[in-house]
Amino acid sequence: MTNNLINIILATCLLFSSLNLAAEQISPSSSRGETQFLAGEACLKQANTACAMAALAKIPSSSPYAKLLQGEIAYTNQALDQALQLLLPLQAETQFTTAAKISLHQYLAKAFTKLQDAEQTLVHLLQVDLTLSATANNSQKDAISANQTQIWDLLSKLDQTELLAMRGNNSDDNFQGWVDLALAAKNQDLSNSLKSWQINYPDHAATALANNLQQSSANQNAPQALKLPSAEAIAISYVPTSDADNPKAEAFKAGLTTALALHGLNNAIQIYTIDNGANNDQDKDNHVTDNQGQSLPDDNTKIPEADTPYAISLDFTNGTANAATSQTNNHQTLTLGLHLEEEAEQIVKFAVKNAISHVAILTTESFTSAQMLKCFSTAWQKAFNLSAEHNNFNIITLPQNIAANDPGLLDIQTKINAKAHDMVILALPAADARIIKPYLNAGTPTLAFSNIHETATDPALNTVRFVEIPFLLPSNTQFTAYQSGAASLPTNDLLRWYALGADALPILIATQQASEKEVLLNGLSGKFSIKRNSITRQLSMARFSYEGINQEQ
Structure with missing residues (x-):
C-alpha cells in the first residue's frame, strides 16, 4: 500500500512538473521571441545593427519573429534580395501580433520603393493602412495619418499612364479607389472630379483625404474659372496642305471662340497661314485660297512669330500623334491636331484588352486608307514589341470606290478566312465600308477609324465599333x-x-502655368494629359446599333 501511494505521489509530481516545463518552454519562448523582436527593431531605429543582431540571437531560430527581424536587418544592410526572400513568405504568417504585421508590410514597402516598384509599394502601404484601421484607437490616429501621407506622396508623383496601368493590374476596390482619387486630383475641373469620386467611393478609407482636397479646392478664388494670365490676343497659325484645311481652321476658331465666351474672356483671336502672315488688325482673318491639291509643308518651314504669348499652331498632317509645346524666344507655341496615330492607338488598346493577336485588315489603294494602315501597323508593332516582318496581319486590298454589284464582294470573307484572325479592321472610306459590311462575318469584332462615323444612325454598319471624340457621342x-x-x-x-478648338482654351491655360505637375482634362475631343512639354489625347470607342450609337469606353 505504501509503495503504491508513493508511486501515485511521484507520478503526480512528474505530471505537474512536465506541464510546468512545457509551459516554460512554449509560452515564454513565444513571448520572448516577440519581446526580443521589438528590442531588435528599437536597435534598428537607432541604426545599431550590432544591437539588433544580439537581439536576434536570443530568438529561437524556428520563430517567425526571427525571420522577420533577420529580414529587417538585411534591408538595413541594403541586401534587398535577401530581405525580400525572408519577408515575402511571412505574409502568410497568422501568429504575428498587429505590430509585427505592420512592421512586415512597412519594410516590404520600403524594399519595393528601393526597387522603384510603385505598384507593390502601394500594395504594402495599403496593408499597413488596413491593419492600423482595424485596430484604430486614439494612439493609432497619427500612425494612420502618417501612412496615408506616404500613400498620397507616392500616388501624386505618378502620371496618368502609370496610374492607369496600376489600376488595370489590381481589381481590389480599395486599391482602385486610391488610384482613382489620384487621377481625380489631377483633373483641371478638380471640384467636380472629386465629387464624382466621392459618389463612386462613399465609404473609402481615403474619404477624409478627399474631403481635405475638396475643401482646399473650395477655398481657392474662383477655382473653376478658366482664365488666361492676360487679355492679349490668341494667335492661330497653320500651314495648309489642301483647300479643305481652311474650313477646319475656321471650325477650330469657332470652338475656341465659344469657349472664350462661355468663360467670360475677351481675348481676341488672330488666324493666319504661313503664306500671308498675321495681320495687325486682330479682327481681320487672312486665308490662302489658291492652294491646288494636297501638299505637305517642308520640314524647314517656320511659321512667323506672333506678338502674343498665346500662340497655337494647327497641324493638319499625320506626322505626330502627340500635341506639344515648343519654346520660341520667350513664348510657347502650342501645336494641336487630330491624328490618325491617336485613333490607331485606341484600336490597338481594344485588341490588347480583349487578347486579340491576329487581325484581318480591309483597305484600299487610296491615300487615306494607306495612312490608316500605316498608323495601325506602327501602333501594333509598338504595343506588341514586334518587327515590321511580323505575321499577325492579313491585309486585303480592295479597289477604290467599290461598286455594290462587284463580284469580288462574294470572295471577301473567303480571303479573310485564309488566315487566322480575331478581329477585322476597316481601313477604308465610309462609303466602301457600307457596301462591304454585309459580306462580313457578324460574329467577328469589326473596328474602324472615326471617318466611318458620318451620321447618327447607319444600319448598314450595325455592330461596327469605331473611334470617336466624346463631343460626338450622345x-x-x-x-x-x-x-x-x-x-x-x-x-x-x-x-x-470645333471640339479641339474648344479644348484649346483649357489646354492653353494649363501650359501657361509654371507647375511641373500633370493636369488631366476631360475635353470635348478626348481625355488629355497635359505636361509642360507634351500633351497626349485618349479617344473614346463607340458602336453602331439599330437604335443609334452606343459609347463603349
Whole structure:
C-alpha cells in the first residue's frame, strides 16, 4: 500500500512538473521571441545593427519573429534580395501580433520603393493602412495619418499612364479607389472630379483625404474659372496642305471662340497661314485660297512669330500623334491636331484588352486608307514589341470606290478566312465600308477609324465599333453648352476640329502655368494629359446599333 501511494505521489509530481516545463518552454519562448523582436527593431531605429543582431540571437531560430527581424536587418544592410526572400513568405504568417504585421508590410514597402516598384509599394502601404484601421484607437490616429501621407506622396508623383496601368493590374476596390482619387486630383475641373469620386467611393478609407482636397479646392478664388494670365490676343497659325484645311481652321476658331465666351474672356483671336502672315488688325482673318491639291509643308518651314504669348499652331498632317509645346524666344507655341496615330492607338488598346493577336485588315489603294494602315501597323508593332516582318496581319486590298454589284464582294470573307484572325479592321472610306459590311462575318469584332462615323444612325454598319471624340457621342451631355456654337458645321469632321478648338482654351491655360505637375482634362475631343512639354489625347470607342450609337469606353 505504501509503495503504491508513493508511486501515485511521484507520478503526480512528474505530471505537474512536465506541464510546468512545457509551459516554460512554449509560452515564454513565444513571448520572448516577440519581446526580443521589438528590442531588435528599437536597435534598428537607432541604426545599431550590432544591437539588433544580439537581439536576434536570443530568438529561437524556428520563430517567425526571427525571420522577420533577420529580414529587417538585411534591408538595413541594403541586401534587398535577401530581405525580400525572408519577408515575402511571412505574409502568410497568422501568429504575428498587429505590430509585427505592420512592421512586415512597412519594410516590404520600403524594399519595393528601393526597387522603384510603385505598384507593390502601394500594395504594402495599403496593408499597413488596413491593419492600423482595424485596430484604430486614439494612439493609432497619427500612425494612420502618417501612412496615408506616404500613400498620397507616392500616388501624386505618378502620371496618368502609370496610374492607369496600376489600376488595370489590381481589381481590389480599395486599391482602385486610391488610384482613382489620384487621377481625380489631377483633373483641371478638380471640384467636380472629386465629387464624382466621392459618389463612386462613399465609404473609402481615403474619404477624409478627399474631403481635405475638396475643401482646399473650395477655398481657392474662383477655382473653376478658366482664365488666361492676360487679355492679349490668341494667335492661330497653320500651314495648309489642301483647300479643305481652311474650313477646319475656321471650325477650330469657332470652338475656341465659344469657349472664350462661355468663360467670360475677351481675348481676341488672330488666324493666319504661313503664306500671308498675321495681320495687325486682330479682327481681320487672312486665308490662302489658291492652294491646288494636297501638299505637305517642308520640314524647314517656320511659321512667323506672333506678338502674343498665346500662340497655337494647327497641324493638319499625320506626322505626330502627340500635341506639344515648343519654346520660341520667350513664348510657347502650342501645336494641336487630330491624328490618325491617336485613333490607331485606341484600336490597338481594344485588341490588347480583349487578347486579340491576329487581325484581318480591309483597305484600299487610296491615300487615306494607306495612312490608316500605316498608323495601325506602327501602333501594333509598338504595343506588341514586334518587327515590321511580323505575321499577325492579313491585309486585303480592295479597289477604290467599290461598286455594290462587284463580284469580288462574294470572295471577301473567303480571303479573310485564309488566315487566322480575331478581329477585322476597316481601313477604308465610309462609303466602301457600307457596301462591304454585309459580306462580313457578324460574329467577328469589326473596328474602324472615326471617318466611318458620318451620321447618327447607319444600319448598314450595325455592330461596327469605331473611334470617336466624346463631343460626338450622345451620352456626353456635359458638353450641351457648346452645341449652339457648332450648329452651322455640316460634317462630323468639322465638328471634331470645333471640339479641339474648344479644348484649346483649357489646354492653353494649363501650359501657361509654371507647375511641373500633370493636369488631366476631360475635353470635348478626348481625355488629355497635359505636361509642360507634351500633351497626349485618349479617344473614346463607340458602336453602331439599330437604335443609334452606343459609347463603349
